[in-house]
Amino acid sequence: MKIRLFASPIVAAFFVLNCWAQNAPASTPPPNSFLDRLTSLTDSDSRPWTAEQFATMGRIRDAAMTDPNAYNMLAHLTDNIGPRLSGSLQAQAAVEWVAAKMRAMGTSVTLEKTTVPHWVRGKEDAVLTRWPGMPPGTMQKIVVTALGNSAPTSEDGLTANVMVVGSFAELRSLPVGEVKGKIVLFNKPFDKELTAQGFGLDAYGQNLAYRGVGPSFGGSLGAAAVLVRSLGGGDFRLPHTGLTLYGEGVDKVPAAAITAEDADLLARLSKQGPVTMRLTLTPKTLPPTSSYNVIADWKGSEHSEEVVLVSGHLDSWDLGTGAIDDGAGIAISMQTIHLLQSLNIHPKRTIRFVAWMNEEFGVSGATTYLQEHSSELTYHVAALESDLGCDHPTGLSFFGAPEAARYLAPVANALAPIGASVLTRSDEVTAEDIAGMVQLGVPGLSPSQDSRFYFSYHHSAADTLDKVNVQQLNENAAVMAVTAYALADASEAIPRRK
Numbered sequence: 446m447k448i449r450l451f452a453s454p455i456v457a458a459f460f461v462l463n464c465w466a467q468n469a470p471a472s473t474p475p476p477n478s479f480l481d482r483l484t485s486l487t488d489s490d491s492r493p494w495t496a497e498q499f500a501t502m503g504r505i506r507d508a509a510m511t512d513p514n515a516y517n518m519l520a521h522l523t524d525n526i527g528p529r530l531s532g533s534l535q536a537q538a539a540v541e542w543v544a545a546k547m548r549a550m551g552t553s554v555t556l557e558k559t560t561v562p563h564w565v566r567g568k569e570d571a572v573l574t575r576w577p578g579m580p581p582g583t584m585q586k587i588v589v590t591a592l593g594n595s596a597p598t599s600e601d602g603l604t605a606n607v608m609v610v611g612s613f614a615e616l617r618s619l620p621v622g623e624v625k626g627k628i629v630l631f632n633k634p635f636d637k638e639l640t641a642q643g644f645g646l647d648a649y650g651q652n653l654a655y656r657g658v659g660p661s662f663g664g665s666l667g668a669a670a671v672l673v674r675s676l677g678g679g680d681f682r683l684p685h686t687g688l689t690l691y692g693e694g695v696d697k698v699p700a701a702a703i704t705a706e707d708a709d710l711l712a713r714l715s716k717q718g719p720v721t722m723r724l725t726l727t728p729k730t731l732p733p734t735s736s737y738n739v740i741a742d743w744k745g746s747e748h749s750e751e752v753v754l755v756s757g758h759l760d761s762w763d764l765g766t767g768a769i770d771d772g773a774g775i776a777i778s779m780q781t782i783h784l785l786q787s788l789n790i791h792p793k794r795t796i797r798f799v800a801w802m803n804e805e806f807g808v809s810g811a812t813t814y815l816q817e818h819s820s821e822l823t824y825h826v827a828a829l830e831s832d833l834g835c836d837h838p839t840g841l842s843f844f845g846a847p848e849a850a851r852y853l854a855p856v857a858n859a860l861a862p863i864g865a866s867v868l869t870r871s872d873e874v875t876a877e878d879i880a881g882m883v884q885l886g887v888p889g890l891s892p893s894q895d896s897r898f899y900f901s902y903h904h905s906a907a908d909t910l911d912k913v914n915v916q917q918l919n920e921n922a923a924v925m926a927v928t929a930y931a932l933a934d935a936s937e938a939i940p941r942r943k
Contacts, residue, residue, distance in 0.1 A: 506859060524910055531760045574604065606722075639651075640900060739802075742796075743782050758803075779798060793935075822885055822887055835913055887941075
């Protein structure tokens with residue numbers, strides 16, 4: 446049993462400080478002494494906010510926790526409009542609805558045109574036609590979904606033996622020609638233990654390459670098609686889709702995700718003998734089409750040319766209704782403007798809401814924004830994006846200057862009453878749409894969301910409104926709105942990376 450000597454780190458700190466003071470020589474403490482360091486943590490003289498501004502942060506936080514608007518907007522976006530795959534009629538309907546809502550909030554709205562891919566899902570079917578010990582005249586269903594950008598099989602499907610491998614290295618080590626004509630399955634399990642500790646994004650990142658380039662890699666070796674074990678931690682026999690990319694000069698082979706349970710089944714059967722599958726995928730890649738980023742400015746009262754950006758991506762995959770990916774990010778970003786309007790708060794700098802289009806199929810909306818606003822990035826004070834669902838936020842993740850930690854500490858204190866006071870610095874930007882501008886020096890921030898459950902539903906048919914906890918959605922809205930206001934009204938801007 447581990448025994449705690451102090452009730453809290455603060456009590457421990459003052460105990461140590463008291464002991465140091467009693468035993469230290471009666472002279473001026475040396476530079477960078479423990480007393481100096483402790484004082485620097487508690488000194489508020491250099492904070493760029495007044496007591497009145499702190500009170501305003503509290504008003505915003507408390508209003509966010511009781512206002513039903515974020516959930517109501519998310520419900521309309523997911524239930525009434527539905528899935529919003531780039532290029533679809535529903536994606537366009539979402540653009541028009543969000544723009545209308547933002548105009549009603551009193552913002553200046555711009556529809557920024559961007560070109561997006563238009564891929565349409567077709568028939569999806571997989572059955573085992575031969576396996577060791579099969580009863581004569583039977584088949585066995587495999588639950589499958591095409592990966593975004595997948596090439597089709599013929600209308601009648603393709604039939605081939607299945608080869609199960611655990612890694613790129615294992616596939617590469619096989620004799621030349623052994624892969625040719627087979628259906629390759631990359632069977633790399635999702636790390637549930639890592640996810641259970643709150644590192645779901647890390648677990649996802651470990652397997653992402655198999656979905657992203659696995660089909661291209663298998664195709665380069667002559668595979669007839671490539672399957673990947675779904676990237677997700679929930680074993681509900683649900684396949685998780687996502688984008689795959691084909692390399693230049695490589696045959697575009699059909700690509701699909703299968704469930705974790707079916708991946709394990711194929712692995713077990715393949716050890717017993719040959720397994721044959723008939724795979725049918727009939728997606729279509731239509732000509733690129735036009736869509737829009739929705740940009741809405743809540744104008745600053747003093748420095749309207751300076752921008753604090755709040756955002757989420759408006760498109761979603763088509764299996765579910767995109768509630769946690771990323772309808773929630775859209776709703777909590779829209780709620781930032783709604784709260785400022787309802788509380789009649791006008792910070793010094795402009796707060797800009799952006800609903801990004803086409804994050805899932807290649808961030809073309811974010812690319813367009815960078816091209817159109819490249820000359821303005823020096824006036825972008827910070828960029829916030831939420832794209833990891835809406836489970837409880839523990840605080841803020843920030844990407845950029847280490848000095849930003851001390852700058853943001855008062856904001857974290859304002860969020861402490863809802864349990865969101867932890868600041869985490871990262872060198873890797875996990876929010877795709879703001880990554881480009883962060884790389885160019887704009888400070889980036891995201892709510893640090895609990896990732897233990899997100900990847901159970903991510904990119905699957907289970908990404909629906911019922912997965913959203915209203916209180917936690919409001920907590921995320923509070924984090925976004927308080928942070929945006931603080932950055933927009935501060936007497937000095939958040940430090941930029943040098």
